[in-house]
Amino acid sequence: MAKGYWVAHVDVNNPDGYRAYMEANGEVFRKWGAKFVVRAGRSEVVEGALRSRHVVMEFKDYATALACYRSPEYQQVAALRRPHSSADIIVIEGYDGAQP
Amino acid sequence: MTAKGYWIPHLDVSDPEGYKAYMAAAPAAHRKYECRLLARGGQWEAVEGRSRSRNVLREFTDYTTALACYRSPEYQRAKPLRAPHSVADFVIVEGYEGVQPDGPPATAARKGYWIAHVDVTEPEGYKAYMAADMAPFGKYGGRFLVRGGRREVVEGQVRGRSVVLEFPSYQAALACYRSPDYQAAAALRQGKAELDLIIIEGYDGPQA
Numbered sequence: 001m002a003k004g005y006w007v008a009h010v011d012v013n014n015p016d017g018y019r020a021y022m023e024a025n026g027e028v029f030r031k032w033g034a035k036f037v038v039r040a041g042r043s044e045v046v047e048g049a050l051r052s053r054h055v056v057m058e059f060k061d062y063a064t065a066l067a068c069y070r071s072p073e074y075q076q077v078a079a080l081r082r083p084h085s086s087a088d089i090i091v092i093e094g095y096d097g098a099q100p
Numbered sequence: 101m102t103a104k105g106y107w108i109p110h111l112d113v114s115d116p117e118g119y120k121a122y123m124a125a126a127p128a129a130h131r132k133y134e135c136r137l138l139a140r141g142g143q144w145e146a147v148e149g150r151s152r153s154r155n156v157l158r159e160f161t162d163y164t165t166a167l168a169c170y171r172s173p174e175y176q177r178a179k180p181l182r183a184p185h186s187v188a189d190f191v192i193v194e195g196y197e198g199v200q201p202d203g204p205p206a207t208a209a210r211k212g213y214w215i216a217h218v219d220v221t222e223p224e225g226y227k228a229y230m231a232a233d234m235a236p237f238g239k240y241g242g243r244f245l246v247r248g249g250r251r252e253v254v255e256g257q258v259r260g261r262s263v264v265l266e267f268p269s270y271q272a273a274l275a276c277y278r279s280p281d282y283q284a285a286a287a288l289r290q291g292k293a294e295l296d297l298i299i300i301e302g303y304d305g306p307q308a
Contacts, residue, residue, distance in 0.1 A: 005246055007215060007262060029308035036308070037245075038213055041301030042270060046277055048296030054215065056264060062250060069254050088256030093249035100238035 003058055003094035004065030005037075009051035010087045017084035024077040032068035034059055051088060062093035104159055104195035105166030107135070110152040115185040122182035129178060133169035135160045152189060163194035211266055211302035212273030214242075217259035222292040229289035236285055240276035241268045259296060270301040 012018045029036075038056035059065035068074055069091055081087070113119045130137075139157040160166035169175055170192060182188070220226045236242075246264035267273035276282055277299060289295075 002249070003245070005264065007246070007258075007264065009256075009258070026308040034308060036303045036305075037266075038215075038300050039303035039305070041210065041303060043298055043300035044274065045296070045298045048217075048294070050217075050296050050298055054298060054300050056213065056215065058245075066252065086256065088253070088258050090251050090253050090258055090262060092246050092251035092262055095244040095247035095249060097244070097247070099243050100234040 001061050002096040003060060004062035005059070005092050005094060006034075006055070006057040006065060006069065006089060007092060008055040008057075008087055008089040010053040010055070010085050011051040012053055012085045014084035018081060021077060021081035021084070024080055025074075028068070028071070028074045028077055029057070031073070032059065032064060032071070034065075034068060051086065058094075062091070065091045102162045103197040104161065105163035106160065106193050106195060107156065107158040107166055107170070107190070108193065109156045109188050109190040111154040111156070111182075111186050111188045112152045113154055113186045118185035119182060122178055122185070125178035125181050126175065129169055129172050129175035130158070132172065132174055133160060133165055135166070135169060152187070154186075159195075163192070166192050210270060210304045211268060212270035213245075213267070213300050213302055214263070214265040214273060214277070214297060215300065216263045216265075216295055216297040218261040218263065218293050218295040219259040220261060220293045225292035226289060229285060229292065232285040232288050233282070236276055236279055236282040237265065239281060240272050240279070242266070242273075242276060259294070266302075270299070273299045 035058045036055070037058050038054055040053050040055065043054060057065075059068060069089075136159040137156075138159055139155060141154050141156070144151065144153075144155050158166075160169060237244075242265045244263065245266050246262055248261055248263070251262060265273075267276060277297075
């Protein structure tokens with residue numbers, strides 16, 4: 001079955017405030033079996049424009065990725081990040097067709 | 101991140117002249133399975149117990165590939181050329197990818213990713229690009245994690261179609277983008293789509 005992903009692009013305007021979110025989200029992600037695929041590594045925007053911090057998380061499927069985002073426990077920690085950042089976030093289904 | 105696979109043969113060669121035919125035949129298999137020779141016939145010392153006199157270490161992408169190479173027709177054709185001229189203790193093992201003595205991160209090159217959000221303005225024209233990009237992606241070891249697919253923008257806004265590709269390393273991800281092959285394919289999407297594309301190094305620290 002295709003996996004599910006979160007793809008997030010974030011501008012952090014208060015790094016100290018944002019840290020509380022980063023410390024709190026681990027427990028939620030653990031519970032939902034999420035795995036960090038990308039977490040603010042070295043990067044180059046080669047076309048267009050995006051916010052400055054980039055995260056990709058992998059879940060066992062699309063339904064789980066959505067359920068984690070909508071869960072009361074995630075929404076509770078998300079409230080810790082919103083005052084300190086602006087984000088574009090999509091939850092998206094993975095690909096399991098033919099590869100190059 | 102997959103653990104690598106290894107061949108570790110220890111050999112006593114009784115007839116070096118006869119053994120040469122094997123050394124000429126084996127590389128066909130090694131090339132096909134893209135192994136890396138880490139040690140072969142260098143200086144050695146059996147610091148405990150005993151060892152045969154010729155020691156070799158070959159690295160493969162993973163354990164399955166290491167086994168597949170050994171079992172391949174190419175290698176099985178070469179093997180009878182060595183048997184009459186040598187005795188071997190030969191083991192194929194899976195590599196280690198856990199925590200290292202100096203703590204995490206656990207080594208291994210981080211992977212590289214493309215994250216693209218695309219507004220396709222001319223779907224028909226864009227199809228030509230979608231067919232042409234497969235060859236450069238294949239050449240640089242790209243793999244689609246996300247390609248279109250159901251989605252929900254849960255916060256903010258992004259363009260209408262999203263793609264995530266995984267490459268063996270950040271360098272490979274960048275090199276693919278900069279290659280003449282990919283740029284030739286990219287020219288096909290000019291004027292047919294608008295996109296935001298970032299190339300980024302993967303994460304290999306501790307998980308949540």
